[in-house]
Amino acid sequence: MESQDLEEQPLLRPEPHYEATSPPPQKKTKTRRRGWTKLIWGFIIILLLHAGVVLWAARYIPSQQLIQDYYEDATNVKLRHLAFDGWYSDSNGSHIENEDSPKYLKLRAQLDVWFDYDQVHKFENSSASVRKQRTIRFMSQSVVKSLCFDFDSIRAFNDNETDSQDLGTISIPTRTCIDVRHQKVNQLDVPILIRPDAKNVASVIMKIWKGEFKKLDLWSSLNVRLSKKVLNKWDLPLWKLKIARLDWKQFLNLDSLSSKLDSIRAALSQAVEVQSLEITDDVENDMNFRISVAYIVPEEIRSDMIFPQDSVFPPTSWNIQLPGCDPTRPVSLENALFRAPAIRLNDLAPGELANMDIVGNIQGPLPDDLLYQVCSSDEENVVTPVNLLLNKIFNATELLQFEILGHGYTDSQGSILPPNFMDQLLPSIQQPINANLSLNSNNLVEYVTVEGMRLRWIQSGWDERKLTIKGKVIAVINLPYYNSAFAGGEETVAIEKIKGLTKLFHNDVHFVNVPMDVWLNAESEFLPTEDPKHNQLSVSFDIAHQDVEIVNSFELTRCLNEILIRGQAQVHVEGKLDLMADTKLGAIVVLGLEGEGTTIVKK
Missing domain, CATH: 2.60.40 (Immunoglobulin-like)
Structure with missing residues (x-):
């Protein structure tokens, strides 16, 4: 068994490898590459889908400027009443009692506000713009339905020829909620606090009063926070709108204001x-x-x-x-x-x-x-x-x-x-x-007469005679409106000189003129009176051998014959006098005072 194993073993033992580890098999590498490729393509597809959604939505979602322009066109405001509530020392409503320079004017405006989407004009002649306007109307009518507005501090300005005048700040301390559906009228009672710049506002008021509307360019900057009540409990913030410039001409009817002011000025x-x-x-x-x-x-x-x-x-x-x-x-x-x-x-x-x-x-x-x-x-x-x-x-x-x-x-x-x-x-x-004043000068001269009047012919040259008159002209003049109770007995009005024209009538026939072309010295005095509100001034001056103009020689002859036969004749006197008066207001010349009276001419 042992010998068999030895036979089966190779003659040389395998030598150990000391080189670096060899790369993984080719099959595993291909699998990993396919994974990264799928990830990249998936990301690209997501981006394309997102871009597609954005591009599709962009066809319907309006821009902030378009929304602002749309609602400016659709908004209608009618002022029913504007109540003056007084001046306050601070924005918390502390009253002006014992306050030397209150800062805040409090008004209460009762308004009718509604939106008429039919009156909105097309801002751009394109199908995309029309779609976006339809989207705004649909959202207002069917989705949003009502909005609440919270106004941050509003600043008002007037641009004149050189710079912008800061007119002050306007604040609306309470939230205002309105129905934004088509032609739904909202009756609002809105408190308004105004902190005006007195100098600049006074300048604008005077331009308005004088009708100098071309010198006015009124506008405001403001921030508005829009929200919607949900289940009448919670406020859902929707949008924060920043309006850098709101032109007052968009809601201020200058033509109507100008017409009204013209009528007031004409009445005044x-x-x-x-x-x-x-x-x-x-x-x-x-x-x-x-x-x-x-x-x-x-x-x-x-x-x-x-x-x-x-x-x-x-x-x-x-x-x-x-x-x-x-x-x-x-x-x-x-x-x-x-x-x-x-x-x-x-x-x-x-x-x-x-x-x-x-x-x-x-x-x-x-x-x-x-x-x-x-x-x-x-x-x-x-x-x-x-x-x-x-x-x-x-x-x-x-x-x-x-x-x-x-x-x-x-x-x-x-x-x-x-x-x-x-x-x-x-x-x-x-x-x-x-x-x-409803004063007629005919009532100023009570009467005019000539005391001791004499008519005489005197020789003028070798073969000429001329008619002269001698006497003392007396005129009694009324002083309307003058109350002498506080004069302390002093005569504060004096007639110093007089001139004019006196006409003489006999039997209602004008027969002689007595011209006084140069100023003659005169004397005057107040007549005694029991009523200090009824004062008369007696003015007198002498005429000695004053030349006369014969107007009707036949009537003159009749008058002289009557004097010669009866010893006297009644003559009617009409005078048109110029007076030089000395008053506390200075030397005053009164021209053309008319008066009349009668006198007796004796031998």
């Missing part, structure tokens, strides 16, 4: 009726005015704005500009100030009559440009701006035109505007005013 240009006027003196040598005016509240101010019961526009003071010779260059009364009382906003009834009592004060004389600037002149008269002004005052058919400019205010309880806002807004206000 209507005449203000001066119902009463009182002029008094004071111990400081000033002239004081108390004016009661009536005006029609414009129908166009019927507003959707609701104010608390005691809301007022605060008491204000105003400077005055009067017309100069050139209407484009008015004369400012720097030494004059007029004050208007607080206006209770809830007392203003559109279309109804409203009354206001205004007090004013003029310190010292009127400006030289008003008293002495020459507008026109002829051989007899020089016309100044104050003459033109008085002519309109004394003519009941003409309106007195001037401008008011905001000067100051008095802070008051219930004011709708805080001090920092009034500081910016009021100086920007400049408003033309038309007023009717």
